[in-house]
Amino acid sequence: MSSFTRDSEGMLSVGGLRLADIAASHGTPLYVYAGDGIRDDFTRFAAAVAPVNGTVHFALKANSALGVIALLARQGAGADIVSGGEMERALAAGVAADKIVFSGVGKTAAEIGAALDAGIGQINAESQQEIEMISQVAAARGVTAPVALRVNVDVAPKTHAKISTGQRSTKFGVSTSQNEAATLYRQMAEDAHITPAGLAVHIGSQILDLDPFERAYGALLEFGTALRGEGLPVPILDLGGGIGVDYQHGEPTDFTAYGALVEQIFADTGFRLGFEPGRSIVANSGLLMSAVIHVKHGDNKRFVIVDAAMNDLLRPTLYEAHHAIQPVGPLGSMEGPADIVGPVCETGDYLGLDRMMPSLAGGDLLAVMSAGAYGAVMASSYNTRPPAGEVMVLDGELHVLRRQRSVADLLAEEELPAFT
Ligand code: LLP
Numbered sequence: 452m453s454s455f456t457r458d459s460e461g462m463l464s465v466g467g468l469r470l471a472d473i474a475a476s477h478g479t480p481l482y483v484y485a486g487d488g489i490r491d492d493f494t495r496f497a498a499a500v501a502p503v504n505g506t507v508h509f510a511l512k513a514n515s516a517l518g519v520i521a522l523l524a525r526q527g528a529g530a531d532i533v534s535g536g537e538m539e540r541a542l543a544a545g546v547a548a549d550k551i552v553f554s555g556v557g558k559t560a561a562e563i564g565a566a567l568d569a570g571i572g573q574i575n576a577e578s579q580q581e582i583e584m585i586s587q588v589a590a591a592r593g594v595t596a597p598v599a600l601r602v603n604v605d606v607a608p609k610t611h612a613k614i615s616t617g618q619r620s621t622k623f624g625v626s627t628s629q630n631e632a633a634t635l636y637r638q639m640a641e642d643a644h645i646t647p648a649g650l651a652v653h654i655g656s657q658i659l660d661l662d663p664f665e666r667a668y669g670a671l672l673e674f675g676t677a678l679r680g681e682g683l684p685v686p687i688l689d690l691g692g693g694i695g696v697d698y699q700h701g702e703p704t705d706f707t708a709y710g711a712l713v714e715q716i717f718a719d720t721g722f723r724l725g726f727e728p729g730r731s732i733v734a735n736s737g738l739l740m741s742a743v744i745h746v747k748h749g750d751n752k753r754f755v756i757v758d759a760a761m762n763d764l765l766r767p768t769l770y771e772a773h774h775a776i777q778p779v780g781p782l783g784s785m786e787g788p789a790d791i792v793g794p795v796c797e798t799g800d801y802l803g804l805d806r807m808m809p810s811l812a813g814g815d816l817l818a819v820m821s822a823g824a825y826g827a828v829m830a831s832s833y834n835t836r837p838p839a840g841e842v843m844v845l846d847g848e849l850h851v852l853r854r855q856r857s858v859a860d861l862l863a864e865e866e867l868p869a870f871t
Pocket of ligand 1: 510512513531554555614653655656657691692693694727728729730731766770824825
């Protein structure tokens with residue numbers, strides 16, 4: 452069941468609190484997270500991979516609010532990070548350094564140094580150049596770095612092109628064909644400043660079909676087994692993230708089928724397994740609440756202009772992503788289709804097109820659903836619009852995770868040069 456429900460008067464609510472009341476006290480646009488839902492989805496994921504003894508590292512890129520990370524850390528989650536900044540967030544929110552995995556195709560020497568200084572659990576390297584850099588940075592500190600090699604097994608994940616990472620044509624991983632990855636792994640094993648931690652794979656995001664996972668994991672197992680056959684240490688296979696969610700109706704994600712697949716492939720193989728889910732833990736437990744500014748009637752079209760825009764939620768604009776949109780008040784009868792658009796000066800600035808909506812007027816509230824993943828983290832201040840704030844309802848209590856920045860905050864980041 453969704454964390455967002457309608458009360459006896461038809462008002463959209465979360466954890467017993469009405470969204471309309473939250474808007475009245477905290478303003479709009481506003482991200483609202485259901486902490487209970489995030490906790491439940493993490494617990495369900497962890498339970499699904501418990502039979503294979505998997506370690507779960509929440510992919511911070513999906514939602515890196517300190518409050519979200521801290522909630523997950525309390526449930527035992529580690530963190531998958533892609534920058535020094537995300538590492539600082541993970542540490543600040545209480546994730547132990549040895550439960551952090553550092554992914555990404557372009558880590559700088561400074562980021563690698565900071566990770567080693569913190570005592571990071573695992574660095575997933577993506578190229579020969581990066582392995583050399585990690586080795587040098589570790590050598591300068593007199594330490595050895597735990598490094599897994601991210602491989603590219605050339606599997607098409609059947610998802611949006613901009614979030615597909617599994618094919619050889621992408622910038623990700625080292626190809627397992629042509630011996631490139633095997634040669635690199637042997638080099639890692641001989642390097643005095645690297646402890647080989649194993650192999651990693653991540654083929655893409657919002658993957659709704661299990662078949663691409665099955666093919667990628669099969670290839671990873673085969674490759675890991677071959678390396679072991681040479682006597683090389685391959686303790687961990689990191690299976691990445693990528694499980695898709697239901698953006699139409701917000702139905703809970705079926706982690707059981709995924710867990711069963713993983714068990715079927717890896718049971719009794721002796722590898723330790725790691726996971727990096729992001730979207731599937733947070734997407735459906737977040738919404739973006741927005742107030743209608745005007746309703747404008749164009750030629751045969753109703754435009755509902757709201758106070759959230761592409762700078763708050765970029766996914767519709769960037770990926771033509773669908774997010775369900777609901778009135779926060781009682782549903783009532785539908786007037787007809789409408790485009791829900793923001794105030795930004797671009798035609799691509801919309802949250803939803805051709806959506807059936809009741810009669811709406813200025814001040815009415817709308818909820819853009821399933822916005823808990825890749826929402827607030829991708830916000831910008833385009834058009835000098837301070838991005839939406841973020842709150843979480845957990846166990847019936849409202850917590851502010853991030854206040855909406857003010858225009859003064861934005862201007863304070865800049866210098867006005869004293870031109871002569
Ligand atoms: N691990 C690695 C190495 C990744 O690159 C990603 C996501 C994940 C884990 C988490 O994947 P998830 O479980 O969330 O699918 N902004 C896009 C999604 C980008 C995903 C990038 N990598 C969107 O809004 O759809």
